[in-house]
Amino acid sequence: xxxxxxxxxxxxxxxxxxxxxxxDLSALVANYRALARTSRPARTAAVVKADAYxxxxxxxxxxxxxxxxxxxxxxxxxxxxxxxQIAPKARIFVLGGLFGSEAAPIYGEHGMxxxxxxxxxxxxxxxxxxDEGARHxxxxxxxxxxxxxxxxxADVAAFTDDNSLTGAIQPILVMSHLACADDRGQPMNHRQxxxxxxxxxxxxxxxxxxxNSAGIVLGHDYHFDLTRPGIALYGGSxxxxxxxxxxxxxxxxxxxxxxxxxxxxxxxxxxxRLARDTIIAVAGVGYAxxxxxxxxxxxVVMRGDGSPGGHGFVNGARVPILGRITMDTTLFDVTxxxxxxxxxxxxxxxxxxxxxxxxxxxxxxxxxxELLTGIGRRYHRxxxxxxxxx
Numbered sequence: 001x002x003x004x005x006x007x008x009x010x011x012x013x014x015x016x017x018x019x020x021x022x023x024d025l026s027a028l029v030a031n032y033r034a035l036a037r038t039s040r041p042a043r044t045a046a047v048v049k050a051d052a053y054x055x056x057x058x059x060x061x062x063x064x065x066x067x068x069x070x071x072x073x074x075x076x077x078x079x080x081x082x083x084x085q086i087a088p089k090a091r092i093f094v095l096g097g098l099f100g101s102e103a104a105p106i107y108g109e110h111g112m113x114x115x116x117x118x119x120x121x122x123x124x125x126x127x128x129x130x131d132e133g134a135r136h137x138x139x140x141x142x143x144x145x146x147x148x149x150x151x152x153x154a155d156v157a158a159f160t161d162d163n164s165l166t167g168a169i170q171p172i173l174v175m176s177h178l179a180c181a182d183d184r185g186q187p188m189n190h191r192q193x194x195x196x197x198x199x200x201x202x203x204x205x206x207x208x209x210x211x212n213s214a215g216i217v218l219g220h221d222y223h224f225d226l227t228r229p230g231i232a233l234y235g236g237s238x239x240x241x242x243x244x245x246x247x248x249x250x251x252x253x254x255x256x257x258x259x260x261x262x263x264x265x266x267x268x269x270x271x272x273r274l275a276r277d278t279i280i281a282v283a284g285v286g287y288a289x290x291x292x293x294x295x296x297x298x299x300v301v302m303r304g305d306g307s308p309g310g311h312g313f314v315n316g317a318r319v320p321i322l323g324r325i326t327m328d329t330t331l332f333d334v335t336x337x338x339x340x341x342x343x344x345x346x347x348x349x350x351x352x353x354x355x356x357x358x359x360x361x362x363x364x365x366x367x368x369x370e371l372l373t374g375i376g377r378r379y380h381r382x383x384x385x386x387x388x389x390x
Contacts, residue, residue, distance in 0.1 A: 008059065011381035018284025018328070019291075019378060020251045020347060023055050025063040025385040027245040028233060032067055034244070035229045038216055042223040045071035047212075047230035049079055049095065054375040055234060055248065059383045061086045064233075073228055077103065080112040093139055093173070097121045097149070104128035108136055115139040115175065117149040122159060126168045139173035140203065144195035145188060146179040153199060160202040173207045173226065174200060181214035181222075182239045189218060213238035236368035237358050248372065249352030250291075250379070252283035252312075252330065254344055267323030267331055272298040280322060281332045281342050283312070288327045289376035291350060295364035297321040297333075310363040313354035315341050 011021070036044035046069050052060035061072065061083050071091045074080045080092045097117040098104060101124050107114050108128070116122050116138050129136045140159075143150030151159065159169075176196050180186035196210050208224035213232035215222045217239050232238040235247035258280040266272040266280065287293045293300060295310035297320055309321045312332050322331040334342045342348075351360035351371070361371040 006385045006387060008383040009381065010056075010383070012378050014380040017378065017380035018253050018255065019289050019350075019376075019380070020253070021375065021379045021381045022249040022251070022352075023059070023381065023383050024245075024247050024249075025059060025383055027235065027247045028060065029063055029067040029385075031233050031235065031244045031247065032064055032069060032229075035213070035216055035227070035232055036068075039211070039223050039227040042211075043071060043226045045069070045073055045093075045209075045226055045228050046233060047073045047228055048083060049073065049075035049230075050373045051079075053230065053234045053369070054372040056381070056383070057082050058086060063385065065090065071226060073230075077106050077110075077112065081106070081110050084110045084112065095141075095149075097141070098124045100124065101127065113137055113139055113172070115141050115173075116169075116171075117141045118151065119155050119158060122169060129168060129170075137170050137172040139175060140171045142174060142176050142196070142199050144176040144192040144199070146177055146192075148177070150176060153195075156199050156202050171203060171206055173209055174203050175209040175226075175228075178210065178212055178215045178218075178222070181212060181218055184218060184239065189222075193222060217242055231369055231372075234368075234372060235357055236372075237356075240358070246353045246356070248357065250350040250375070251347040251352070252285040252291075252350055254281045254314075254342060254346045254348055255284045255329070256282040257334075257342060257344055258282060265323075267296075268326060269324060271296075271300070272323040276335065278322075278333055279335045279337075279339065279342075281314070281319070281334045281346075281348065283330045283332060283348050284328065285350070285378075286326045286328045286330055289378050290371070290374035291325060291330060292364035292366065292371070292374075293325045294366070295321060295360070296324040297331075298323055300324060308363070310350075310360060311355060313349040313352075314346060318355070319348070 046064050065087050072083050073093045075096050080094045083092050092112045095115050098121045141150040180188040209226040211222040211227040213229040216227050232244050235244050260278045262276050264274050285291050297309035311318045319332045319334050322333045351357045357368045361368045
């Protein structure tokens with residue numbers, strides 16, 4: 001039985017856009033299911049904060065709900081409200097906790113679960129819940145060595161002593177976050193695992209969650225009851241060795257083909273002097289679109305060590321970025337493809353199946369998380385999904 005391809009388009013008008021994003025929701029679902037299989041018997045949530053890592057909360061959450069996901073993590077309450085509109089039966093955990101007493105009612109109104117990160121937040125939640133703690137569940141974040149958010153061991157002792165008397169707070173989940181899970185050999189992983197295990201008995205029979213994307217790959221010892229993949233859902237490698245299906249393809253429209261002579265310069269700062277007669281393809285995206293200037297071929301500080309810049313993929317071949325990436329345009333050297341191989345209006349892949357997102361981000365001196373969440377608004381977006389034909 002063949003598959004039906006469904007396409008939903010949004011964003012900039014395709015007739016005028018310089019950049020194009022294709023988001024493969026079937027690949028997203030395949031990644032979720034693969035992570036869920038690896039996590040079993042633990043449940044698998046989905047981290048959809050920052051507008052689902054820049055890919056769009058609505059289509060991403062819809063696809064994940066259809067795939068069976070019942071638990072979502074966001075950073076801010078307004079993100080949780082957006083998820084609730086799409087996932088009426090899901091558990092929605094808000095990682096940012098409570099900013100103050102005025103923030104508490106929105107959790108009750110939309111049935112969201114705050115992740116409480118301090119004794120002060122716990123006190124705020126307790127005051128909001130009153131005698132109805134069971135109606136307003138929460139999660140507790142404990143710090144196991146990252147020193148970012150969460151209760152210290154001393155805080156845990158103080159909370160369990162106080163709460164055992166009143167029972168006002170009803171945590172349904174205790175969680176912590178791994179700092180070095182992408183490095184399997186890092187001793188910090190084992191130290192955090194031990195610290196987490198040591199704190200759990202204070203909370204009794206409550207679900208536990210420690211593993212992010214890379215934590216899932218570390219093994220079942222890290223899975224506990226609920227895993228929380230983020231970047232791996234969207235195609236980023238969780239540890240640099242495990243490949244996920246590419247979810248996002250970013251392409252740029254070639255707006256001009258230029259012929260430049262040997263000895264001439266390319267882009268700002270005259271940082272690139274051409275060693276040969278060069279065919280230049282000018283693409284219509286730049287750092288205003290989230291295509292980082294630091295991936296430039298030359299002429300920026302981070303290229304001063306002689307390391308190469310990024311590449312594009314066009315007409316079946318990889319081609320290097322030439323000179324500095326500018327606000328709205330990026331130059332590519334397409335000389336080796338031959339005359340007339342690339343034309344105005346062609347699309348050049350910036351990252352996707354041929355230029356992995358982890359490679360594209362590394363050449364810019366960053367990580368896939370930043371590349372995705374920094375995607376600009378000027379792209380035309382196509383959401384593609386494949387479903388069995390009826």
